[in-house]
Amino acid sequence: MSTGRLAGRYSLQRPLGAGGMGKVWLARDEMLDRDVAVKELTLPEGMSPKERADSVKRAVREAQATARLRHPGIVALHDVVVEYERPWLVMELLRGRTLADTVREFGPMPPDYAARIGADVLEALSVAHAQGMQHRDVKPGNVFLTESGRVVLTDFGIARQEGQATLTEQGLMIGSPGFIAPERLEGHPGGPASDLWSLGATLYTAVTGAAAYEGSAAQRIRATLTQPPPAAPGPLGPLITAMMAQHPEARPDPRVAVPALRQVAAGGPLPQLPAGLEPTAPRPVKKRGRVVVWIAAAAALVVAVATGGFFVLRSMDSGVPASFTVPMDVCTLISQEEVGLLLRTQKPPKGQPGSDDVGPKCGWPISQSGVGLQVQKDSDTVDPWSMTPAGARRLFQGQQRYWKKYDQFDWNWPEIGVKDKMKSKRTPVRQITGVGEEAFAFELAGPDGRVHSAHVYYRLANLVVSVEYSTVADRPTDEDVKQSALKAAQASEQALRDAA
CATH class of the missing domain: 3.30.200.20 (Phosphorylase Kinase; domain 1)
Structure with missing residues (x-):
């Protein structure tokens, strides 16, 4: 509206x-x-x-x-x-800016200022924890610095009350990669100590101007699980390291951390921390079935919630690259872990590269199901990476017109076991959001009326990408097929943005 x-x-x-x-x-x-x-x-x-x-x-x-x-x-x-x-x-109504925006514009904060922010946030968290609530998404973007000097923790939209069942499906994780405590990444519900870890990661960003764990979402998650926290400089360094200890029991009690932060905020040295508050070795990544498989795959699909809702999450910048000019191996646009999640297998296939007049492509087929992706070009361009944004827009519009023109198709995919052509009917072509700068989708249904293939076409800068998810297995519903194609498209878009 x-x-x-x-x-x-x-x-x-x-x-x-x-x-x-x-x-x-x-x-x-x-x-x-x-x-x-x-x-x-x-x-x-x-x-x-x-x-x-x-x-x-x-x-x-x-x-x-x-x-x-x-x-x-x-x-x-x-x-x-x-x-x-x-x-x-x-x-x-809060007037001011977030901690993330402040650091981005002005760089690292003085230790005393960061310490005051940390103490204020931790006191607010302690109030929530006293009522049995975790915040679960403490990060620089959710710490607001008002013009009047208040430090306000926002977005309790994914808060979890103790004893209340989570609304997410079993095995899914919510939060922001790089600010999620290790125990939550391993599938545990976490607790107050998990919010403390996230606050430690937030303070690391405040005093250094950078995230404790950088890289793609998948890289941040793996680093959190396998690497000790980096040492922050200055008087807050030892406390931040203790707050980000791998094991929750090794992290300081807020009744110790708040006075320590207040002392640094007043210009004093960090007081001696109690014995035992020291960095611990990273725990081995446990193979916990779909939990860790999902986490490894989902980094580009982690649940992101600013206002609530169980959503397929992508952690990406809002900006769009001007253009993609360096050729890529298109089989790297969807990771093995993500393929495993989409195809519901713990032994995901390797991508099968290929190319035709439309452009380079890759397929990940198994028995009865498969994921396919192609980066497209028009007939006048050598390769997709030589396309201009204007050319990509024309190609995208042309593809949309083509698919709207025909509603009956003969479909097969021998690699997943469909060797004979199947008479299929196209569902209406519709505009969708949530992937690329513009996108459309449609499905193909077999003679029995069930959807067996879902297709998503999207444009990002000068690239047009088509993604297909197909299955002839009995279990997935029509909605499952549609959602799998959308998730595959979102994963490939995230990979493109990471590579830009």
């Missing part, structure tokens, strides 16, 4: 920003004559009914969790409105 009024009293003025699956609006509470922030839950294309229902439940849970917390360091929730078939959270 553009602008309007909610509940007859909240007048939406203009968008303040967007992230994950939500948009934040500047609004006016006409009843109390004050400015407020309104968070709108937006849902992407391609979500199943269950995922949509979980999204709404999570938004309501955010409201319930946040409304019970009263502390200057926790953003205040005023109201919850359900209109236009989605929830809207009415919150206090």
